[in-house]
Structure formats: C-alpha cells, structure tokens
Amino acid sequence: MAVILALEKLFDDVQARFAVETPALASASFFGWREPPRQGTPTSRIVWVPGDPRGALGAVGPARFPGGSAQRPRPLATLHELFYVEISGADATAPDNERAQYHATRLLFDAWLRAVYLAAYGTFAIVSAEWIGVADRAQRRYGAAIRVVGTIDAKVPDSALTAADAKLGAELDLAELSVTDHISIPRPP
Numbered sequence: 001m002a003v004i005l006a007l008e009k010l011f012d013d014v015q016a017r018f019a020v021e022t023p024a025l026a027s028a029s030f031f032g033w034r035e036p037p038r039q040g041t042p043t044s045r046i047v048w049v050p051g052d053p054r055g056a057l058g059a060v061g062p063a064r065f066p067g068g069s070a071q072r073p074r075p076l077a078t079l080h081e082l083f084y085v086e087i088s089g090a091d092a093t094a095p096d097n098e099r100a101q102y103h104a105t106r107l108l109f110d111a112w113l114r115a116v117y118l119a120a121y122g123t124f125a126i127v128s129a130e131w132i133g134v135a136d137r138a139q140r141r142y143g144a145a146i147r148v149v150g151t152i153d154a155k156v157p158d159s160a161l162t163a164a165d166a167k168l169g170a171e172l173d174l175a176e177l178s179v180t181d182h183i184s185i186p187r188p189p
Contacts, residue, residue: 006154007083011048013119025111044108047086052149058082064153075155082151086132087112090143105144123153
C-alpha cells in the first residue's frame with residue numbers, strides 16, 4: 001500500500017481540480033524545493049514547497065481523530081505541516097501596466113485558494129500571505145508574485161514503516177560472469 005502524505009494529497013487534489021476547470025494551471029504547477037527554470041517571458045505559475053521559507057517543518061500536536069482500524073491505523077499525533085506556495089501571475093497584454101499585473105496575480109491567487117479550500121476545508125490554514133519583490137520598486141517588473149505560507153493537518157500514524165529488508169550479509173553468484181565459485185559474505189559480528 002502506497003503512503004500518501006497530506007501535503008502530497010492536497011497538491012494532487014488541487015492539480016486534479018485545475019486539470020478539469022483550468023488545464024493551463026495544472027501544467028503550470030510544480031512541487032518541490034527546486035523550481036523548474038523560467039523560460040522566456042514570465043507566465044502564470046504556482047510552486048509548492050514543503051516547509052516554510054526558513055525550512056521549518058511545523059508543529060506536532062495531539063491526534064485530531066483518534067481511533068482507527070487495520071486499514072487505517074490510529075494516529076499518534078497530528079503534524080501541522082508547514083508549506084509555502086509562490087504564486088506568480090503575469091498579463092502579457094500589458095507588461096508595463098502594474099494594475100494589470102496585480103489583477104492577473106490576484107485572480108491566480110483566488111483560483112488557487114478556491115481549489116485548496118474545496119480540497120481541504122477544515123484541515124488547512126493560511127499562516128501568512130505577502131507580495132514578493134515589492135521592496136525593490138526601482139526595478140521594472142513584468143508580472144507579480146504572492147507567497148502564501150500555510151499548514152495542512154497531517155496524521156502521524158501508529159504503524160511501522162515498511163521498507164525493504166536490510167540484510168547486513170550478502171551472497172553473490174558469479175555464474176553470470178563465467179566464474180564457477182559461489183561466494184558468501186557473512187554478516188559482520
């Protein structure tokens with residue numbers, strides 16, 4: 001059984017909604033610490049990054065919904081996992097018009113917030129939201145950007161992590177290499 005974490009599920013649910021309602025947004029959304037490079041003129045993009053801009057993971061609190069079953073183990077705790085999203089919008093029809101850039105970015109923010117709200121109502125919160133790059137007004141900008149820091153409630157399940165069996169010893173069969181000896185490497189003491 002594959003483990004889907006709360007932030008991954010939120011991203012996937014928002015992507016699925018964008019794919020149905022606004023396909024261009026689904027292809028302009030990215031997840032991870034290394035954002036794909038921007039090519040040419042700025043376009044609308046949404047980049048999801050785990051943690052907050054300083055790298056904090058979030059706060060651990062009591063289990064939100066205790067109980068459980070064999071298929072859904074009971075939660076030990078709830079991680080109020082931090083994430084941030086950088087929402088960049090641009091209006092290519094009016095690159096010198098700051099109001100048009102603001103308008104395009106706010107509409108993108110509104111679409112993102114609607115999708116998140118519908119996907120995770122009651123399990124997410126916005127910690128902060130700010131315009132990015134407004135401090136350097138001397139530089140002429142095309143487009144605008146908003147950074148939203150949020151949390152998503154993620155359960156920490158009471159189940160062992162299932163991983164591949166880590167054998168400390170190993171066996172090597174060299175028959176494939178035209179060698180007839182069988183080598184056995186014992187486990188270390």
